Amino acid sequence: MDPFLTARVEAILFVADRPLSQQEIAVRLDDPAVDGELLAEVLALLALRHPATPDRGFALFQLGGRYQLRSTPPVAPLLRRVAGRKPTRLSRAALEVLAIVAFRQPCTRGDVERVRGVECGPVLRSLLEKRLVRVAGRREEPGRPSAYAVTPELLSVLGLGSLDELPNLREFTALGPEDLADLVELGADAGEQQVTFEEYATRQALARVDAAVDERLRRTESAEERPT
């Protein structure tokens, strides 16, 4: 095996900001002498050279046919402290807007608001500033609203090589209405590890409002049943 070839592939992976497929690595290599089979061998060799063992701080990860050198899970807490910069922390609303844009791009603010049933201007602006979303032209309709799409930065932040890798896209679009209705609401009821104070307070308040509403409806019903 040509050692310089191994070095070149390793270098390409070293500076990449998102997982690369074999095809993408080949494009960057730009070497007609290297075919798919040879490249696969090199990658296998590099995988052996960078295993995710306990003594490694970073390793070559392979996710869905794409390769990336990234830090190993055990050192994440350490690096969070060392890196200092706060990780991109998104609110539930921001995540929803992101999900909608990612799967419906290009879409306008109106499209997003129609799905969520609330105004999304500030959330969209915040995502724009974080460069997770970008303006991708305008739609030719009255008002010529801006159309939004996700950015390569988002792929980098999520550690994805392409939007096709977004989780469960196929599953969710293939399900019919009857299936979706039986979906168990994940997350909130499935024993979350950490609940923020706001979420806790909201749930408490919600429980009280639920109880107040039930009581109110019960009284209304019994009032209606009483003979006049």
Add this chain to the structure above:
Amino acid sequence: MAELPAPRRGGPFLRLPLFEGPLDLLLHLCRRQAVSLAEVPLATVTAQFLAYLDVMERLELEVAGEFVETAALLCLLKSRELLPTPPPEEPGEAVADPRRELLARLLDLKRYRALARELERLPWRDRDFFLRPAVVEGEVGADEEGALQIEPLDLLIALRDLLEVRRRAKVVHEAPAPRKRLQDRLDEVMDRLRATGASTLWDLLTDDDAPQLRAQLVLTILALLELARQGRLRMDQPEHLAAIAVRVVEAQA
């Protein structure tokens, strides 16, 4: 109504909205009813929806206009169910079913909610895994020198940062500064640029006799934009979040 928690004096007892929007509330109702979304009993849901709005208002929780709009829609749907379906305007035309449309929207929201949760669950950069500090690989929109094209958003962010600095700097006394004309400012900026060769947007915006005055900031921004429009200067950003460089454009000989 002994059951209702009394609002504390001096403000709402919870400032956070319980439901972001009416669809949110509807989903919550459907979940409490524990029925399939396709079998939502309109009468019950409408009664509950209105009850929620009423309780939330009594508790001084925020109830936005969209809720009232949806409440009206529910009442309309409920009343429509009591009447026989009118025949379509033209033969063969499908009757629009607002109920089905509402259901479709609820399903959509539920779907994207679930997807959003899945997104959160993915390993995130800078939280669960880390990469080498970014080396920008030939970004789309780079010019010959490898700098990124400036978008209006970058300028707005720069201005906002500057205004923030100004806001935090406690100004004890603002002496009224002489008003400048745009033309004067244009000349000043060009002079400054010619003297130093190149500068950053930040330096140009803060280089002023009276930087605290908002009007002056705006004037400088306008001057820079006008000069850029005239092609007498150009602005580049070598990489994300880096300082915006401002350069004089060499006059064609």
